[in-house]
Amino acid sequence: MITDDVVIKTEGLTKIFQKGKKREVVALDSVDLEISRGEVFGLIGTNGAGKTTLIRVLVGLLTPTEGKAYVLGKEVTEDIDYIRERVGLLPQEAGIYDRLTARENLIYYGGLYGIPEEDLNERADTLLEIVGLKDKEDYQVKGFSGGMKRKVLVARALVIEPEILFLDEPTTAIDTLGARIVRNLLKKLSSEQKRTVILTTHDLNEVKELCDRVGILNEGKLIAVGKPSELEEKFRAANLEEVFTGLVTGEGVYGGAEP
Ligand SMILES: Nc1ncnc2c1ncn2[C@@H]1O[C@H](COP(=O)(O)OP(=O)(O)OP(=O)(O)O)[C@@H](O)[C@H]1O
Ligand SMILES: [Mg+2]
Numbered sequence: 001m002i003t004d005d006v007v008i009k010t011e012g013l014t015k016i017f018q019k020g021k022k023r024e025v026v027a028l029d030s031v032d033l034e035i036s037r038g039e040v041f042g043l044i045g046t047n048g049a050g051k052t053t054l055i056r057v058l059v060g061l062l063t064p065t066e067g068k069a070y071v072l073g074k075e076v077t078e079d080i081d082y083i084r085e086r087v088g089l090l091p092q093e094a095g096i097y098d099r100l101t102a103r104e105n106l107i108y109y110g111g112l113y114g115i116p117e118e119d120l121n122e123r124a125d126t127l128l129e130i131v132g133l134k135d136k137e138d139y140q141v142k143g144f145s146g147g148m149k150r151k152v153l154v155a156r157a158l159v160i161e162p163e164i165l166f167l168d169e170p171t172t173a174i175d176t177l178g179a180r181i182v183r184n185l186l187k188k189l190s191s192e193q194k195r196t197v198i199l200t201t202h203d204l205n206e207v208k209e210l211c212d213r214v215g216i217l218n219e220g221k222l223i224a225v226g227k228p229s230e231l232e233e234k235f236r237a238a239n240l241e242e243v244f245t246g247l248v249t250g251e252g253v254y255g256g257a258e259p
Pocket of ligand 2: 092
């Protein structure tokens with residue numbers, strides 16, 4: 001049953017990439033997951049665990065090999081246009097328009113969603129101010145540093161005011177102060193506006209600070225899901241890093257298995 005509150009649901013979601021004739025990679029392996037409206041959900045896992053693949057399936061950039069994925073009550077292979085209008089995406093490797101200015105990147109992107117220019121101008125003002133690029137808004141992005149480009153992309157994902165935001169490593173390459181600003185912004189979006197945020201990160205402190213729940217992906221399998229503090233308790237671990245390392249290496253968590 002999909003209730004109004006569950007905005008993302010996957011059932012046995014599997015994605016297999018064919019590599020040459022014989023080799024295949026199971027990037028997602030029977031993933032069952034539910035995410036509720038207003039949650040900040042963190043996806044963690046080692047390089048190649050399947051995080052980006054999961055996001056790409058949920059926004060319709062990849063077709064699942066098996067299983068189902070529902071976003072806002074619609075199945076991704078059936079109603080992707082409906083979904084795309086309502087979700088924002090910050091890709092891991094983002095296609096930013098280098099020749100446009102920071103501001104133009106936001107306005108152009110929002111225009112693709114049919115948002116009136118007046119609204120876009122207002123939102124661009126606010127967002128560029130928040131990410132600290134207001135004074136550079138009229139510079140071409142090609143002269144920006146990696147972190148500055150990332151900030152433009154965070155703002156770009158937000159300019160359409162999506163119901164669900166998918167952010168693939170939003171704070172990677174962003175400095176400590178900038179990362180804090182981004183985290184605060186995401187927290188606010190979830191608590192004040194009930195927007196749902198799904199993000200990936202390699203920073204477990206970020207997960208602890210920001211995420212209501214976290215899912216650990218390992219070799220395509222979702223091996224643990226819960227509140228960070230719940231997972232620590234469940235595995236009697238001192239911190240999330242211990243949980244993560246113990247589970248992902250298969251060595252087990254120091255404090256022992258489930259009580
Ligand atoms: N387009 C593709 N074609 C073939 N294989 C792919 C493709 N995209 C991903 N893969 C493979 O699927 C697996 C999962 O990759 P994915 O990018 O989802 O990992 P990730 O968890 O996002 O890793 P990272 O932390 O490095 O970003 C990897 O083995 C990767 O090589
Ligand atoms: Mg990735």
